Amino acid sequence: MADAKTGLVLGYDGVHPFARVALSDRASVQDLLRTLLDPLEPFFSPQKARVRCPGATAVRFDQTASEVEGICRPLWGLACLLAGGGEYRGTQWWIDGIRAGTDPDSDEFWGFPRDNDQRMVEMCPLGYALAVAPQIWEGLSERERGNVEAWLGNSINEKNMPNTNWLWFRVFANLGLKKQGGKFSQERLDADIEHLNTFYRGDGWSNDGPEGIHQMDYYSSSFAIHFLQLLYAKLAAEDEPERAAEFKKRAQLAALDLVHYYDKEGRSIPFGRSVGYRFAMVSFWGAIAYADIELPAPLTWGMVKGIVLRHFRWWQTQHDMWSPSGTLTIGYSYPNMYMAENYNSPGSPYWACLAFICLAVPETHPFWTSSEEDPWPVIPKVKALPQPGHIMSNLGGHCMLLSSGQACSYPMKGTHSKYGGFAYSSAYAYSVPPGLFTLEQYALASQLGLSDDGGEYWKTRRLSTSSLETRGAGADASPVLVSLWTPFPDVAIKTYLLPPVPATPNWHLRVHHIRAGRDVMTADGAFAIANQRTLDGRYLDLYDAARAEGTSPKLIGNYDLSTPEAWATGAAGAFAVSKGAVGIRALESKAGGVVRTATLVNADPNSNLVESRTTIPTLQHTIKQGEAVWYISAIYAKPSGEGVPKESYLDGWEALPQVPAWLVDEISAS
Template sequence: MSHHLPPHGSAAQVAPVTSASDRSGATGPEARAWLAGYADRLLAGVRPYASPSGSLITLPGTPGGYGTAVDGLEGFARTFLLAGFRLAGEDGADPTGVAERYAAGLAAGTDSAHPERWTRPEEHGQAKVEAASLALILDMTRPWIWDRLTSDVQERTVEYLGSVVGDPDYPDNNWVWFRIVVETFLRSVGGPFSADDVARDLAAHDRFRRADGWFADGPERSFDHYAGWALHLYPALWERMSGAAEVAQAAGEDLAARSASDRRHLERYLDDALALVGSDGAPLIQGRSLTYRFAAAAPFWAGAFAGVGRPGQLREAATRIVRHFADHEVPGADGLLTLGWHHPWRPIAQRYSGPGSPYWASKGLLGLALPAAHDVWTAAPEPLPVDDGDVLTAVAAPGWAISATRDDGLVRVINHGTDHALPGSDGGDSPLYARFGYSTATSPLLDAEAWTSPLDQSVVLLDAAGRATHRTGFAPPVVTTGSAVVLTSTADAHWIDADLSAPDHGSGRPGESTPAGRITTVSLVRGAWEVRLVRVTASAADAVALRIGGWAAGPGLVSTLVPLLGDIAPVCGETTSDDATPLAGPTTTPWSRYAPVPDGWTAVGVHLARTPATGHPRLEITAGQAAVTWPDGERTTATLP
């Protein structure tokens, strides 16, 4: 649920608007024309890096963890997505000849004897991902590419894609949709497919469903942008594919009934997803694969394809996200997307990321596949939730409180339910998932130290050497709402001797775990403030101090940590990190350190805004109740565990 609340803290006005904000509220035709030009620039930027046949697009930069051959396939398949969207949305009109170029690349890539052939799905798992993009666009652009291929190229393409049929080696996460899409296309052109494969993959998709329209990306508490740019996107496109009804029926499913359920799930998800977009178009900086950037716009276009949500608002959210990156000079002068966020920043990459990987951002331009006469382009623009007023909502599935403030346009998430792990795990914290806070204007610290020693948005025990504990595996949160959102979670804190050689897929580092103590954390969230109460029980003898960290803030932001309660006066300080996030400039993180480890409750006020806070919350604890008086005079009480 969402509450529109009075302004909190500083009465300062919004910071000067960017050109993205200047463009917000553009008419549909204006927005479509701008996006089309942006897409065409991206497609033009990669042309010099195509191989002679066009089958491989190998972009400059250090090769990805899977090697140059996979990089070249990614470069082709992910830009093929964008070329296909442009072609479909213009009903085949093709002034720059993308259909011919990509058809030539398809002919060479599927030819096992060609020196520029593609890595095959049975040779490397990443080819299974890229095969889905090939199949999706071959279906979407059928009259202009597939139907014009020679019969031998069609046969080779079916043989290449058909190698996924019956393959048991698909991860139990969003990958299940890659096989569904490929086998649906194969069925539509008379190729092989497996009803058992599709049935298993649809059942897996259903296992990933969570409350209020959310998906987890697999069995773990993996809540991130994959919910929207994969697990909601593919069902919205699949139901439109040729042969989808027949494939569903063979798998024992009724496509119409399943699609209706998927649409309802998407519609509910969009309520939360819209609240996660900052007024400047910035998406939440949380989760893996952040280098896909404006792929975060994909679920809003999925809503347009599925016919759910308000078209003018969906368009506004999606285009504002793309414009956010354009305003930060993405792509650069060479027209290329790099591994990074606002600028090239290689540490944002996971092991699977290569120089072609960022072009999954193409999904954020999916709306161009819809014709100019579609509702999403003809509807009047509508504001985002943060434009209308402060937003405060509890999201049960990921265990989040979403708090957006209209005066500065920031969206903050306080996290008690997401760690990319299972309850009871004793692995390391991933900065991308397990921190207590994320926002649209800050990044978690992502340098090497951040993976082994949590500082920002953390509550940790320290040993005599200064080693910080991790909280991954904490008990599921308790969430209550009222004039504030209250979240409670308990972690069996542990030290980790991390195995730094383990492949990086975004999860915390595995390693040898040592128990350190139990930490209960309660967050009361309202506006730009979080009141964070902490209690440590059964701490190990090696735990010599408790440390609480606030927001890691860069230039133009103010991060504040105010002690509110405790018998021990903390040592307060701040740590400045250079080049520890994909955002420009140094990052400063305030912290409070309590030694020895306190008995009973300790509390701090945690604040993030563009200007300093005026006043701070006041806290009283009596008879197991925490009572917070907020700076605007509103009062919230919560029962302490």
């Protein structure tokens, strides 16, 4: 690491210190955190009140608020480290920064928040830090503590806030002051928690908003609601035992659902907004240890420890997520503004520091004393989750969720990709549109697109009404997601999502009944997969069994789409093999339906969260005005992984899944 004037510089093929930490115990995770905090040093302002992370991108709020994010979000990690008795050489930077940032007479004053101000979000890590790291409060004079009270408590208690998880941020602003004997509002704290309780829907799940909104992503678990409920349960247990007990009970219920979102490789399923917070997706598991939860069977602390450490290890393999100076970038596995939200500033990714709540867990806790990272939990291979509207699958080498009915309630970039997709996988991340012209830019991974203008612009599922049903009987009974949606006013679609079955674990079924009041082209996309040859990184060639790599049919560039070699029948399907294999085949001919064609869509670069160059096996067709058709799409996915030979990637491709009898009957009766 370079000195403080130059900071860390990652040159050609450089490896971040984050990747070099051998994770095994609490001390190693402390070291991992320090590799995140150290590169921030050159970007502190003279009085330390602001951190201007590399990157000049603008957000929907002002530059000062962006730089307040820069100092406050890493405070999640520092506060957890200090709460657990750890040390950091730069702790005084944050104490000095809080002193200057809350002082109205300082040139680096943060400014009092207005209604719905981003500063309110950053009050949450500051409130938690005050509650658990007394050296921060003790490092301030009486006058400076008054400034903190005025900025952290008085100002936020008088302002309007979004009717979402944000209300928890005001709770923690008051709680931090309460813990240090400062001026706070118990009335406001109680009112906010009582209102937040109206977001609770059952089975351990809270919605990120009031009645009428269906949005249950990582904000419902690791990013905000469950995470902060558990921190509150820990900190308020003596004063409010009943409230703490309720929050713990919800966590116990949710844990048996949330375990399905993390796979044996350490990956979590990217779903919804703000996944640029990266390893914050695993924060829930550290928080249940912090709150002294009694784990529900079959979970053990060794399993929970394994979930957390494997997750960190997977992120250690993502070498492109750093700026050259060693700070986190906006993006996922690499810098990517296409997937960013309008509130993601250069300092925003440090919400990832929530994952270090495990450092506040005492070293005597079984989370740390478990000598082994126990084997993956014995959990159902397929499980329906009524509250989020998901069917979870742990078959075929990856964790996958099928989803219907969720939608963001306000304008969001790529919202149809983040919530309206049919399937989300831990092995094959979702894609977002880098442009709005032709399929290559729409990048319809796990989505059905419809176009009424010859293929220039495409509509996909965003808003839908959905139901989680059980179809079949006895041993053949299975959960099915059914959704109704209308991409155009005169085009009605009923979609069925069927999870994998043990006989064909690498396939799931996606069925659409479409009634068209106009001519529409359709494009049904499989998962996106890396479009790079192992040999030299160039685009994939026609499939070569000897190398176990390539596509079928031939992958053609964006300018040669009419080339006959680029197309196959829908029954033959299309597949791509690189990091595992993905593909799609049309089964409707077996039920007397239409005939579609298959091809590979060469998605625009940087559309996918994990792979910067991807291709998407896709089925296409044109429906004429007045027609009603059934599509039965079988989607194949077999990820690469330890113990999975390359030559086995297509082993299941010819073993097609069965179309259930109930579905055949329903199609016949329509």
